[in-house]
Amino acid sequence: MLKLYNTLTRKKENFVPLQPPLVTMYVCGPTVYNFAHIGNLRTYVFVDLLRRVLEYNGFQIRQVENITDVGHLTSDADSGEDKLEKGAQREKKTVWEIAQFYTTAFQKDMADLNIKEPTIWCKATDHIQLMIALVLELERKGLTYRIAGDGIYFDTSKVKDYGKLAKLDIEGLKKGERITFNPQKRHPTDFALWKFAPEGEKRQMEWSSPWGEHTFPGWHLECSAMSMKYLSQVFDEKGNFCPQKFETIDIHTGGVDHIQVHHTNEIAQSEAATGKQFVKYWLHGEFLLISQGRMGKSEGNFITLETLKERNFDPLAYRYFLLNAHYRTQLNFTWEALEGAAIAYKNLQKEVSLLGEETGEADKKSILEFKKRINNDLNLPQALAWLWEILRSEAIPAVKKATVLEMDQVLGLRLDSVKPFMIPEKIRQLAEMRERARQEKDFKTADELREEIKNLGYEIEDTREGYQILPL
Structure with missing residues (x-):
C-alpha cells in the first residue's frame, strides 16, 4: 500500500484516490518572469518522482500544471509590482515575450532533468473569463468586498476553518506578521481575488471585468480556476461556474513556501465556492539551501540549471544529487556535494554498462523491496541505496540489468540509454x-x-x- 504524507493532516496516510485507477493531480507551476533556479527545480523533480511512483503502482495520472504569466506580485500576498511587468521593464521586452521566453526555458529544464510533461499545461492568461466567473460566484455568496483603487477581496472571517492547511492561529495572528498588512483590509488574512491597476499606471496585461476596465486576476485565484477547469466539470461549455458539479481533486503539490499563504487561500476560495473539499492530499517539497539559507531570486543567490551545464555537469547528475535526500527534508547545495553526486552517477552508468547486452527477468524479491521503500512516502534515498546493493550482489548480470532498469522507471536516470560496454x-x-x-x-x-x-x-x-x- 502506498503511503504519502498529507500536509493537511500532518501524517502519513494510505493513498486511496477517489476514482481509481484515475488520479487527478494539480501542480503549482512557475511564474515565468525569470529562469527557474535549481531550488525551484527540486520541487518539480519531487513531483516527477511522485508521478512515477503512482504510475509504478498502476495508477493513471491526469496531471495539470499551470504557467503563471500574470498576477503574481513581488509580495506573495497582494502588494508590490507584478513580476511579469517588472521582468518586461528589466529586459525591455513585452510581457508576452517575457512569458514565452521563460516558459520555453522552463520546459527545456524539465526535459534536461527527465521530468515527464504534465497531461495539460495551462496559462493563466488563457483562463481570464473562468476566473471572473469564480469571483462572481464568491461575490454572489457574500464572501467578497471591494477596496477602492485596490481590488476585490475575500473575507476570510466568513470561513470557519480558514488556515487549516497551515495550522494558522488566526486569533493570535498579529497584523503584518504573516503578510504586509493593508489597513483597508477588514482582516489581516483577507486576500485579493481581483486587482485594479493603480490609477495612472498603464499595464501591458489588464482586462475589462465587471469591476472595471483596467483590472487583472489575483495569483491565488488562478490556480483554483484552472485546477477546477481541468480536473473537474465545474465550468460548463459557456464558462459558467457550476459548483454542484465539482469533484474533489486527489493531489495538489508545490513547495513548502506555498503552504502558509498561496495554498491556504486556494483552499478557502475553492471550498467556499463549491461547498466541497477542494483537495484530499496536499504534498509539499522542502527547500534547497545554499550556505544554509534559502535559495531564491529575491535573495539574489540563485543558480540555474544552465549554470550547472556551463560547468560541465550533466543535468541528471543534479537529479541524482536530489535523490539522496527525502523530499520533506531540507537539502544544502554545495559544489563539492554536486561533484560527489556527479562521480557517483558516472560510476552508476559504468556499472550498468558492464552488465552487458543481455537483459533477463527482474528479480521479484528485489523489486518487492524496492517498491516497499518507494511506497513509504517516496523514500527515494533508501530506494537508491537498494539499487546499489543489487549492483554489488552476486546475481547474474542479465538479472541485475533487468532489475536495475525496472527500478529506473521510477528513478528517471535514463539508465536504459547507457550503452553496453564493448571493448575495442x-x-x-x-x-x-x-x-x-x-x-x-x-x-x-x-x-x-x-x-x-x-x-x-x-x-x-x-x-x-x-x-x-x-x-x-
Whole structure:
C-alpha cells in the first residue's frame, strides 16, 4: 500500500484516490518572469518522482500544471509590482515575450532533468473569463468586498476553518506578521481575488471585468480556476461556474513556501465556492539551501540549471544529487556535494554498462523491496541505496540489468540509454600483448602497454582468474 504524507493532516496516510485507477493531480507551476533556479527545480523533480511512483503502482495520472504569466506580485500576498511587468521593464521586452521566453526555458529544464510533461499545461492568461466567473460566484455568496483603487477581496472571517492547511492561529495572528498588512483590509488574512491597476499606471496585461476596465486576476485565484477547469466539470461549455458539479481533486503539490499563504487561500476560495473539499492530499517539497539559507531570486543567490551545464555537469547528475535526500527534508547545495553526486552517477552508468547486452527477468524479491521503500512516502534515498546493493550482489548480470532498469522507471536516470560496454579490438590486442609480456616476465613492456591502454581510456585489472578490461 502506498503511503504519502498529507500536509493537511500532518501524517502519513494510505493513498486511496477517489476514482481509481484515475488520479487527478494539480501542480503549482512557475511564474515565468525569470529562469527557474535549481531550488525551484527540486520541487518539480519531487513531483516527477511522485508521478512515477503512482504510475509504478498502476495508477493513471491526469496531471495539470499551470504557467503563471500574470498576477503574481513581488509580495506573495497582494502588494508590490507584478513580476511579469517588472521582468518586461528589466529586459525591455513585452510581457508576452517575457512569458514565452521563460516558459520555453522552463520546459527545456524539465526535459534536461527527465521530468515527464504534465497531461495539460495551462496559462493563466488563457483562463481570464473562468476566473471572473469564480469571483462572481464568491461575490454572489457574500464572501467578497471591494477596496477602492485596490481590488476585490475575500473575507476570510466568513470561513470557519480558514488556515487549516497551515495550522494558522488566526486569533493570535498579529497584523503584518504573516503578510504586509493593508489597513483597508477588514482582516489581516483577507486576500485579493481581483486587482485594479493603480490609477495612472498603464499595464501591458489588464482586462475589462465587471469591476472595471483596467483590472487583472489575483495569483491565488488562478490556480483554483484552472485546477477546477481541468480536473473537474465545474465550468460548463459557456464558462459558467457550476459548483454542484465539482469533484474533489486527489493531489495538489508545490513547495513548502506555498503552504502558509498561496495554498491556504486556494483552499478557502475553492471550498467556499463549491461547498466541497477542494483537495484530499496536499504534498509539499522542502527547500534547497545554499550556505544554509534559502535559495531564491529575491535573495539574489540563485543558480540555474544552465549554470550547472556551463560547468560541465550533466543535468541528471543534479537529479541524482536530489535523490539522496527525502523530499520533506531540507537539502544544502554545495559544489563539492554536486561533484560527489556527479562521480557517483558516472560510476552508476559504468556499472550498468558492464552488465552487458543481455537483459533477463527482474528479480521479484528485489523489486518487492524496492517498491516497499518507494511506497513509504517516496523514500527515494533508501530506494537508491537498494539499487546499489543489487549492483554489488552476486546475481547474474542479465538479472541485475533487468532489475536495475525496472527500478529506473521510477528513478528517471535514463539508465536504459547507457550503452553496453564493448571493448575495442585495438584494446583487446594491447591487453593480450601485455599478458604475453607478463608471462615472459618482461615487466617493463607490460607496464608500458598498461600505460598505453590507460591513455586510451581503459584500465587492466588483474585477478586470480585472469585480467579484466574496464573503462576508466
